[in-house]
Amino acid sequence: MSGWRHSSIGSQIDRNTPLPFTFDGRPGSGFAGDTPASALLASGIRVLGRSFKYHRPRGLWGMGNEEPNAIFDVTEDGRTTPNVRSTTVMLRRNMALRSVNTAPDAARDRTGMLDLFNRFLPGGFYYKTFMAFGWMRWEPMIRRMAGLGRLDPGHCPPADIPQLNARCDLLVIGAGPAGLAAARAAARNGREVWLVDDAPEPGGSLRWRGGAIDGGDWREFTRDAIGAIIAAGGRILTGTTIWGAFDHGLFAAWERRDGSPDRLWRIRAAETVLATGAIERPLWFANNDLPGILSAEAALHYLSLYGAVAGRRILLATGNDASYPVAAALAQAGCDVTLADARADAPAAPDGVKHLGAARLTQAHGRNSVAGAVVDGRVIETDAILVSGGYTPSVHLHCQAGGKLDWDTGSDSLIPRPGSSALWVAGAVNGSFGLARALAEGHAAGGGTGPAPRAAAGDWQFFPMRPDPDLRGRQWIDPQNDVTLKDVKLAAQEGYRSVEHLKRYTTLGMATDQGRSANFAGLATMAALTGRTIPETGTTTYRPPFSPVPLGVIGGLRRGDLFNAPKRLPLEIAHKARGAMFREYGGWLRPSVYGTDDEAVLAQQEALAARKSVGLYDASPLGKIEVIGPGAAELLDYCGYLRLSTLKPGRARYGFVLGETGIVHDDGVVFRLAENRFVVSASSSHAATVRMILEEARQDVFDPTKSFIHDVTAGFATLTVTGPKSRDLLIAANLPEALYDDANLPHMSVTETFWNGHSLRVARVSFTGDRSYEVTVPARHAPALYSALETARQEVSGRWIGMEAVMILRAEKGFILVGKDTDGLTMPHDLGWEAPREKRKDEYLGRRSLFTAEARRADRRQLVGLEIDGDAPLPTGAHLVPLEGQRRSLGFVTSSYFSPILGRPIALALVEGGRNRIGTELGVFHLGKIGRVRICDSCAFDPTWERLHA
Template structure:
């Protein structure tokens, strides 16, 4: 059984007990424990079920590479699935639950999949569930989804109650990894004068060295770590951060760091996670190495663990995974585990060393401790189901004939170590195959390069493939010096003196035994989380999957949440063997960020709830809020859609607002309209290029409606242009178009006509703008007083400046509703008060604020187009009957040449018309007018579509605008439009009949606006 040892555990504090719950059972651990170490201390070896076969699985590792020990952590608003027990720091009150089992962890019906394993080979889902197609949606997918999958997603209605944030940091040198290599690199680079940020994913400095032993500068590794950290903390140019993982490296030295700020103390003040957005000049990745499992039958039975993990649990936490541990290895390092276990008073019945001659100094040390060593041996299979009960040994060179059965309750395996090359690879660093160590390591001649074309990332220590302690430190020193020199600091390498046992060469072992029979290979797991076995990869190779990337997707090798940290090298070695292609030619799959999963909360940062995105507010926004406006999003603005009275439906409110405006007086907050000042001696010439109309000839004091096209000829924006003075114009744009139009103008001024003397300024937010509309509009302004707004003084399409009721104002006599109308611009800081003055003075005429829907209906009644409704980026002004607004006199304007292209000049383009249903109903928005026959794809032919459609309270019937082929020539013709509700199995569409009419439904002579 796994248990807490009587003593030991350098990271735990036995004076501080911590209570926690797993699957509803209360357990106790110590401060400093991880959830995994605390569970093992309580003999909870079984932690979950595998993805496909629901096989029992226990802890296999002690760090970020853990594939099995995933739990659902927390409850309710703090629940999070798929959390690694090995990297979860224990805290008081922690609640964890196992995943992927039903009905319980111990008895799982899905285990039947394991019995059927030989019927569930690689690509099983692809092969089996393809046919019949309809079964996928209704039968296969629901069943598979229920039985597969890892943790459950949090309930959709539960909101994460923690907060998250980002942090932008600019540093010269980022060092990722706080093991001895990272610490030494920080020390060296810091001493050379570089600004250094050192981040470590775990809660402790020093990495593996304190567990693995050896001395540095004559000190025990742990003492050297403590002294070096203390030294670094005194250096002003070095910053240290624990619990901060280097998640990804991107172009130009951009790095994402993932800091788990309060995961270990939930509910503490402050953000839970912080996403570091680091921009650095140089990076040293001191990310260490990960031990590889060995592929033998039953290597997934709970109790089979990485040798280093078993050692970590004893040394760091005082926890043993079992009383009797068989060690199986192809290298010397695993002997350290045997020695640690033996010295902790635990039994090591045998070390099975696959190498014919065994190892070196460490083997001798183990033998001296009385441990039996069997060279040339391996494991034929592990005995036991939910827990290891023993191993059957065999010759590594054979096919798996059992030599001996050895009882044990844990197996420590080591297949060698793989450098963590993820960060090196994220941004293009290439790998080289190191046959001696059987690893892919960074190829320093093909490093990731930055903006200056020079390498910006180097690896240090085990991440470079420098495994021996003295090599590790020397390599770290070298990396630090290279980085410091790249940053312009003089530095010379002076690595500390390190001593550790020398190690004999490893023997690459990709399958144990080498000639394992089929039934053994079917139980030899490569990817624990996704249940991929040696036999699956071999099958894929037989079926013709030669590319490692294809094999990965076909077998799902390395596609689980651990992204193949344990399985990838073993898997591709098996593939290489099956294909008869050397490992380096098979290559690796692509390493992609993040290194381990990061939370969605961290990615979102502060952007949630009220500040998910900016909501732009006009100066009168709070008045609309207190007037119970219903909202319509327009870009990032929220504009009042209408102002329903208590109990009033929105539709009724819109009709009331329109009637009140047409019959008496309405006001609209039009502050969102873009307002761009264009000034300079060449401003007229410039606007003649920007607009299809002639703007240079607009007299001072007048307004003109203008159209703006892009170079492709398509209608882009529209609005009223005002001539303010001899050399200045004010261009109104649509609400959503202000920033774009301003950028568009600056683009042409800066990049094409840079010698033209024109300046622009975006004044959109300088003014509150209010449309005062209706037959009593003039009466209201005259009541306010201060300006002559009479027909004579201020005729239609003119403007005047002055003060209304003491408020400085510019008044534009323009109309988007067809009524007598003024748009009044006042300084934004005075907008709120001015709106109040209008409401106050307008009471006599039952003044009614109206929203965007009333605005839309009224403009549609007049046949005015709306950018985004009648235009969609494929429509030219000529399609909309706006040829009158396209100057024939101008030699050039943006889009002019494009509008001469054959497709634009075609005579059968869809053109703007009005549409009236025969029964007075409202046409569905976007409905198509059906034409006889079908196109080449078998779809019905069309001859037009609805672009705007409303109920007109003025005309008491549905009105619409649309684009119809030859439309203006077909007045009076009746077309069939697709109805909202369609039965798609019916060959005949349900149609709504509508007649083509003029788009101007209301006051075609313009008598009302021109009074």
């Protein structure tokens, strides 16, 4: 144990408020304001975890999201949150910290013996080894070993995490010196500024490095910036991570609030300034993964804010000017500091610091933590090694916003290419290291018109430091995933020279820190091994989230009725008054049956009543997508399987919407109300996606000014009247006389008229096979229509029916439900609709896929009916199998019901070559039992269609 707590340093902590906690069951203590990482560092505990593959001991490395090692399962108030990064949360009283990937704990991990076999487990060995004897043999074992923390089944995320939308003139991401300068300049110009930072308070590196700005303390400058932001109507969000940049200037932010629910912000700004700073790189030498090796910047951070000191005899290895204030601060705190600078022309050493020029650190000594180091062949006694291999700008959001990168020799880093994204960049993220440059760039990015804030120049100079492939010993590139320099060399030898292939072959950069401490080393090494420059080698793709975000935050308020909230009928109250039992169908709450008896019995009674007399049901969820304009017909021809431009006004046509693969996406009816006006009546569950398909084609394939799409489903109510007495019911309801005349309104036609002073649309289409009318009115007039039809229903002895009865009626006729009677491979000709494919010569969505070898297979699964012996319906999903020979699935039952009008079970099924099997028998296999069925036509009731026109 070498870390310790300084008695007087530590601006962030309250020494009057001690906080007890435990780590791996052992008691510890910190102070209010600590993080678990700072408290553990001050306690002297070095081994905080184990690496993923070899289970080597791992200690604290960084101070923020770049921390790859100190990841804990945290238990508070009986609830455990897995994989918490100890550097980004605040310590709280009685926290129980448990190391991950260890057994029984970090210090005594039994699986540490795996490191003895490291030579047999190089990068890529998974791909080569576990293909032997079949992957399925190894998969269960690997899955048991995979993962880090353990989920707590009893930990339900908070149910009240709000999601908020916001707009501002200027969004400043990062509240360091550059971000503060940008925000202050913009606010002084009267702009509404939002300043967002993931630290608990603004200041960035000023909080631990300090600095004089405009001749005063940096705190005065910070307070002035905050005052200007608030005065201009802006907002400051601390403890908030901008985790994603999305299309059209949208940024997603996760705000953490102690004592209150977290919040998800969706922020849009007229302009955005990126001032996210940079992350310090490690150095690469033998055993560079030992606990006790820290980032030099992180060591200064812990010392200044928390008084937590990394050790007493410290070696600081560097190649840049940024490390000199670190060495000075540690020496002033009472540490014995040796500064090893790789540069021959290094600056003079700070007071009290031993200085080694042109010095190279080649090895760390120690078993479970640092006990010494080798510099230029000389052993130096040390209990902590601080390293600085340069800085990597945090360009993630710039790249997520579409930006590109350029190599900057001065800062030895990849920086944002000017103008390649819509973001202004300033400060260290732009390769501008040193307080004066950061302030000047931030002031300019914020639109400052006066003099920029002044500070001592002090630009940092960098010496390029790279991994040495010729150095003996294991050099660790990704400490959490156990990727070494040797693994990168192996990947290059085996042809995995693309950075994306390198990442997947070795798992480099796939740890929980997302490669923040590893990617540059891997990139630089691959560049050196392949004789390319770093820009030529390229970088991996940065994707949201910038850092891990709890799924509960992204999910927001999606709980109970708010989780995929069902849509509601305009007449829900009226249906409830009639005793309707509600279920969800296609995302809508709809009556399943009416009454309090057994649901299956009521459904049978309702279906029989509709066949013998008349049934009424609420069809309001049917899609009502209006397509208007001179290009409407052409658009619908392209998006439909059947040509619709030949449809006459006042007529309707049934058809399919296909995907690009030719698979049936939806079926429905299209009405042509006028020459340039159509209504697409998509199925209830697919209305939204059909609209998206139409809209995509409108914008990408055709002139978008010639057609317009409006989804008005929610604005109208539709009540369907079906059965032999349906026309009698319309007459009794006193609807317009024109509706009664079959010559005026034949089957598959539509008319618009007026009733009681408001618009009325009636369509002669049927989902039951009987004469049917779909009566549609604006939603506000639905109660009046309901009342009229209810009065008429009583006169003709009709019955309200729910969706369960409708399902029986449509199955009797062989009418399909897409998604139930189709699967993800069903094409129109599998459903008996072959003619359009053979006759249409023009282009339409999915056409080419209908002529592939796969689409032309004779043994495709086709929709057929099933004749069943006995009175029991078949189980939906039961498999059809051969009666002789090897048992295999030939298809499956898609719909199955007892038909009250036929007095026997009916079923629909998808069967290989089904239409050629009509009249033959197959077995039906379910739960180990086999029955017999005969393949028949899908239409079981009224095959001559006489009732449709009766």
